[in-house]
Amino acid sequence: MTSKWLRATGLRAPRSEILIKYGEQREEAEMPLRHGIDSWRCDRCGHDATLLAGLFDLGAASKIARRRGSCRPRGKRAVEISQVRYFLAVAKELNFTRAAEQCNVTQPALSRAIKLLEDEFGGALFHRERRFTHLTEPGRMVETYLEGVFENSRQAKQIAEQYVNLKRMPLRLGIMSTIAPDEIIELIAAVRGHHPGVELHLCDSDAVNLRKRLLEGDLEAAIYALPSDVPDEEVHALPLFREQMVMAVHLAHRLANQRVVRVKDMSNESYIHRNNCEFAGYADAILAQQGVTVSPVYWSDRDDWTLAMIAAGLGFGFMPEHTAKHPGVVGLPITEPEFWRDVNLVTVRGRKHSPAVGALVREATQKKWFGERAKALSAAE
Template sequence: MEISQVRYFLAVARELNFTRAAEECNVTQPALSRAIKLLEDEFGGALFHRERRHTHLTELGRMVETYLQGVFENSRQAKQIADEYVHLKKTPLRVGIMSTIAPDEVIELISSVRARHPGVELHLCDADAPNLRRRLLAGDLEVAIYALPSNIRDEEVHSLPLFREQMVMAVHLGHRLANQRCVRVKEMSSESYIHGNNCEFAGYADAILAEQGVTVNPVYWSDRDDWTLSMIATGLGFGFMPQHTAKHPGVVALPITDPEFWREVNLVTVRGRRHSPAVGALVREATQKKWFGERLGALSAAAE
């Protein structure tokens, strides 16, 4: 059964005249009659009594009319939904954001999407980078923004670099290192440390510190950067976090050197997966945006 057959049947049922129904459907009468005959063959019985000047529904025709009307209406609504989706009139987009990214920049991106593509309905979630990657590959997310500290290329995803930022040692104003312009990794040894559970450098940095004989003492574990910063400000320990996240009136952010730690934050999609128009809209806005005052192209060139 084709939707055109259903449309022709409903037109004849309304007009009770094959000629007028064909005109309404903008087809020839023979074409409409053939379509109705195919539908009758499929249903196993006549749908109309065809009499000289009087056409009317058979009992079978009356029985199926309501159901075919529902089929046609559902098809029309499905086409409308598809049209809204394709033309960004009402298109949901599931986006994952790494929880350690400073919110101001992401909100700016969201605002630009909303301003230029008001039909895109953003559904946002935040999590750590490994969890976002898993959800992206599973299809729970269409796009994600995260960073993973690895030089190994991830062949399952496509990553568009958005910005780079240095990792810092965040300390309270009265800390012994607070007046320095930067801090060497070896100077962090024996310090009390507030562990960010969502930090993508957790585990990765441990090996580098161990190579230099540096040990830190984790005293608190926190899922939230705002709590971590508040604890740092009161002198409970230092934090290892991105430069743009370490913003608190009672906290000093010291760039780490020897070695430096940098992260590259990417807009990530699944390689080879066909994406919705809404993903394209988000990518366009992300590439046109100035991230922390820099265009994406300038940051990519700096990385090279």
């Protein structure tokens, strides 16, 4: 019975994707089957034939197109999500009245939506009998596809709502590895406490690499310092705090008892080079201008190792004052000239940012950095 009915209507089981062209019907056998609703339009008159991918063969599709008569205006092809929802409700309840109640619409409205859906697919999806409503063969065939369409739509809506309402929003944040970790932990805790929907994805690196990743879109925001005499026009920098650079030496060093140390006093000292130091290259030029030379003896990616080597008397380090905290190490402020780093919360200028970035900005500006309010907030007051 089923096969006879299929032959009579020109329908057959899914086999391949169909392309409709009046006067030039052909089958795109090489194209992969897509599980979804596709539309094709007549090249001659613009007539629209919307089919379920893979459901109809060429003969049936052309008959459907001819049955429609006149062309429909462009832009009016649509299988709406509400129609899909109504179809699935009727397929579940097998009763139009109960399905309408479940969807919170009137039965006539639901019936019209189902009829429009059937018009789109070119045939009845339900046998409408007084006591026994049930799916037709095409109805059973499209049900699985439409369930997938509806579920994907529901998930997309849920993700969008979570994003807008900050219920669940990832934020990719880069942190300069030379910033004291205690301050960053306080910021993370504040974001987590006041905005539990923000999921922080943290990475640490040197300032140059963070800026590069920020501009490339790998990061949404970054906290770093890059000393320069030229403003960076590609980014927006929100000042957080300033920190003086010091000469870190062991307690028995010849300069350890001085209150400050001049740049000239560093000459001929053994130096432990911090590979991630943001002043690398910048400070070298200043030392060269004053005729100061130092002898690098070790190179380290990690500040804790650098501090341990300083404490052992292996050389001095050029470090931020709040990083130079270690037993057996003293930090001496550098003068003539002084070196300061300005640490900023950086975003790309002109780029549209998510609400999660806004939450981060609020917490970063409200936080006290090393006991002082953020520089941006202080300047605004």
